Amino acid sequence: MVDIARLAGVSTSTVSRALSGSSLVNDETKKRVAELARSLNYTINIGAQNLRLSQNRTIAVVIPYDAANRQHVSDPFFLSMLGSLADAITDCGYDMLISRVDADRLDEAAQIYEGGRAIGIILIGQWQHHDQLNDLAVRRVPIVVWGAQLPQQYYCTVGSNNVEGGKLATEHLVSHGRSRIVFFGDRQLPEVSHRYAGYMQILENHHIPLREELYVSSAFTVESGKQALHQLLKSKIPFDAVFACSDLLAMTVISGLRTEGIHVPHDVAVVGYDDIELSQHFHPPLTTVKQSIDVAGRTLVEALVELMAGKAPSPLLLPTSLIVRSTSA
Amino acid sequence: MVDIARLAGVSTSTVSRALSGSSLVNDETKKRVAELARSLNYTINIGAQNLRLSQNRTIAVVIPYDAANRQHVSDPFFLSMLGSLADAITDCGYDMLISRVDADRLDEAAQIYEGGRAIGIILIGQWQHHDQLNDLAVRRVPIVVWGAQLPQQYYCTVGSNNVEGGKLATEHLVSHGRSRIVFFGDRQLPEVSHRYAGYMQILENHHIPLREELYVSSAFTVESGKQALHQLLKSKIPFDAVFACSDLLAMTVISGLRTEGIHVPHDVAVVGYDDIELSQHFHPPLTTVKQSIDVAGRTLVEALVELMAGKAPSPLLLPTSLIVRSTSA
DNA sequence: GTGAAAGCGCTAACAT
């Protein structure tokens, strides 16, 4: 900037004003400065500008990871969420910083905000870290979490209506005459526990006994899904349907069943969750509970913007819908 | 920082030194400062620190978008790349900024660097923007591009060996007795054109005539794939195999063929490209050319780090391998 | 319409 000022024969103040389009500066000077800047490939230093203005246009997206398995992001739904957020954040004129933090040290996420790295945080992956998230909210860190709404919650969540999703899937299976429905997922996770609540409710409505042995715990990975299915088959517990907590898990289950000669949907009906793009191309095309990823991304950003504006957005529940295809008919 | 200094009864310099673990400061003072900082939830302001030290630990990942279709990131391979980069960048101790820029204004990417927003750029999506990328390199912007190595190239690329990939797929199909192999993709794109070159070469080796009508142009989207397949089927051109330029496209093709009563692999063999996670769970499990996403992410980051260190890393070609499953047997 | 000067939050000589 000093260089431009020297070359243009004006002061840095004038250059600054010219570049920001201030009306106080002579049009001719403006033009001269603009040209000089272009020819020197000069761009304003955002860090310095931010410092001076005490401002910032960066939103951080935090993805916690388990220090134990240190597994990387691979679930298609999460990945799509990243894509959706990239678009939504860009569209709102913000920059997007991606940060992975140790799930046991979520408070580190606060430093991104408190250190001025970003003006707000979107966290994907609520897992079991309710208390840590509450701590963040109490510290007044502007944070919006993708996940389930829980009692005693001080932070803002955006998530799909998991109870409804659980009901939709279960009702559909029951209405097709299935009664031994395996619930496939990890109900320790808030979102999954809500889906399980929906599942239980529908069973109760239809006076179908809830069987603990039909609950199969599995994390959101292919590996975990394979193992869980293996256990289930080995146990010889009879079942005629599976409600899987993600499409990835549903596809894993269907593949596994197929290699055992069990036919989907004839022997076992399967319903997934998420409606990732590939689900419609799977064979058989997957019946699933749709969470709209586009809406999710936009809503998360909107909620965060509100929060940063000093308002207190209430937790948001996005509608889910059942997409009936061929794995359940 | 001023506050802490006042409360600790020392100067800001001492606080700064204490916080950075300088050996010049009394252990007792250090402890006092550290405690104060913790209790106030104080974190150093990275922006100011960067400004003062003229440093920066941020790497930008740029994803160009077509202003025309403004379609968002949705290809599973790209998305996985994002995940892989997030891990690789984090592991190297850098922050990751995601930025979408208009594909026709790639020079805007330079501002991310020149404006001090990031110290280096990884660009995913070379498309047809060879010249713009060269301009960036000439401007000495540290940039590494995921894509194909082209003649007259001044920027550094990392990409899989697309010629080899094309050969692998085609050789495999030919060796299974297929001779009317549809090439499914957009050969305007550098990476795809290399795959096409490999495809042509193998046909020539086997004295199989190259037929222009077996080239089917399709972008990397489901929609585009559906349409292209529709055109192909309508044209009644006979074919006994398809080499699709992404797994997503391959799955789209297989679904489309199935609804027409065409059996894969009996009537038509299909080979995809990428080996995304879902390919093994597809039915039938997809034969495909694997690009290792983990290696890709790490390699991109390594190349960029070298580049930033002032070295001139040569374009890198990652090996590909054929994963034979059931769509081609 | 333009310049001089102060300061955003931090660090590193240079004192002491």
Next chain:
DNA sequence: ATGTTAGCGCTTTCAC
């Protein structure tokens, strides 16, 4: 072992 001072690149009062 600690304080004083200057300055990273920018914007903005306040003068003129």
